Amino acid sequence: MSSNAFTPGVVPARLDGDDYAAQFSDLHPRLDAHEALVAADRCYFCHDAPCITACPTDIDIPLFIRQIATGTPDAAAKTILSQNIMGGMCARVCPTEQLCEEACVREAAEGKPVLIGQLQRYATDHLQEQGIHPFSRAAATGKTVAVVGAGPAGLSCAHRLAMLGHDVVVYDARPKAGGLNEYGIATYKTVDGYAQSEVDWLLQIGGIEIRTDVALGSGVSLAQLRKDHDAVFLGIGLGGVNAMDVSGADKSGVLDAVDFIADLRQASDVAQVPVGRDVVVIGGGMTAIDAAVQAKLLGALNVTLVYRRGRDRMNASVFEQDLAASRGVRIVTHAVPSAVIGNGAVREIEFDYVRDDMTPTGDTLRLAADQVFKAIGQTLVGEELPALDGRKIKVSGAGRTSLEHVWAGGDCASGGDDLTVTAVAEGRDAAMDIHQALTGATA
Structure with missing residues (x-):
């Protein structure tokens, strides 16, 4: 990953101090x-x-x-x-x-x-906010389940398993539980530390142990988890980021959008997160929109989001596209990056315009850029995984994999949309299937 260090024009505190609270206020304030x-x-x-x-x-x-x-x-x-x-x-x-x-x-x-x-x-x-947890645990089953990944799928699975009487150990590679909710969502969508307060509330069910800073493949192996537990659920998400295979992509100032979003989410003071004057975001999904909007909120003068297809093909919803435009983000479509230009640090980025079938039109676009965020998709990372279906873990039914007593759900698994709500559903349904497999009972 490239760094902002020594990148001219990428600086913190572009706005007056009092402006940041308004810029990053709740996108949809709660109804009274x-x-x-x-x-x-x-x-x-x-x-x-x-x-x-x-x-x-x-x-x-x-x-x-x-x-x-x-x-x-x-x-x-x-x-x-x-x-x-x-x-x-x-x-x-x-x-x-x-x-x-x-x-x-x-x-x-x-x-x-x-x-x-x-x-x-x-x-x-x-x-x-009253501290009420409306669910209680069933009688203990004596079974233990390992959940790998403390994101929406993993936490949903863990809670349902705990409610059914199983003991659950959740392993996560990061310092905090929450996964995408904690590290991957725009700050203005989840203000006031809500992601962690929701995790704390969820854990009130009891029977769930969280072990952070433990990664699958380095901190713990799948083989060991299968040996130590009666079942394993994999909710590991997509930890890798697709490479941008163009000349100059390794220059300083070219960053993964997910890292920029995570830095903002974990910052004690968003004003100290550096941002460029001219920012270019490559991609058409929610991550691209979140990065582009937040770059603008941090004070970037020009923010351009560039996507290889038309707006109707963007994974980001029309609402999110309109939100970006309302914040001053320029959206350019039918363009793919061809070169990053600069002497050590990015100064410009060049794009080729393409048709719907991705063939070049012969026209090009060159944008000034002191910061480029890649949001061109993420990939599955892990060792000794079950059989894959393309780039994701192959699952059938309620998340069953090719390995006995191993389930998977969320972004790492084939099937549904890469949405928080879908991940929650898949984690819940896998938990029900695990419960039946371990006890023969239906809940």
Whole structure:
């Protein structure tokens, strides 16, 4: 990885000190009690509600909204959390505009859906801020399960297993639990240390031990985990970053977007995170949008996001694309990087324009850049893994792999979308399958 060290133009504190709090304030401030009641009153409480089908975790959305409408937000939270134990985080980061809210009957009729995501946050925050954990453990089964990866999939799996009476040890390579929620999401989406407070709340179920700074393959082997535990769940995410195979890609100032986002997430003072004057972000997913928007919020003068295909092919939702544009991010499409230019440190980056089939048009684009963030996809990293399906662990059913008593879910596994909510669903479902495999019982 290249460094910002000795990169001209990449400096901290581009803005006045008082500006940062406003720049990185909560993207969607929580509804107050009155706003929640007004928003809940718009729900039709549909029979066979399409919003439930659109939710990867199958939350009974009309039920929890009705519970808010009748003044029982803690009951609403339990309805949510029984299906999605990380419902508080998902309320903040889930692309509801593409899932439940897009399916909402109000959206189809009026172009204005019920605020499902914000209502979900209202309910879960109301309960969690009281320190209430509405679930308890079943009788001990005497079985132990290793969960590798303390991200959404791993923590969801661990919580459900603990609730079913198993003892769980969660291993994670990083210093903190949380995975993507802690290290990989824009700071303005999860303010005030919410990721860690949610982890602490989740662990109140008991029966879960977290061991950080332990990586699969170096700190512990899969073979040893299979020997020491009755089952193993792999929720290791995608730890590698695809390389940008162009000349000059190793110059100072060319960085992985995931590292930039992680630095911001872990910074005690975001003002001290250095950013360039002219920033270029390469990619079209959520990571690219988060990096581009935050570079602008840190005070970068010019931020350009460049994607190889059209905007309709970007993995980032239209809402996120519009958010970036509203913050002053320029979006350039149908362009691929061809060279990074500079003497030791990046000064410019050149792109070739391409057609939909990726053939060059013959036109080029050269952008000034003192900082370039790569967000061109991540790869699976690990040793002695189960059989793969392409670049991910091959799974069948509820996350079963090619190895006996080894399950996988989340971004590292083949199957669903790379979303927090999907990872939570896969971790939960794998836990249920593990429970049945170990005990013969269905929960």
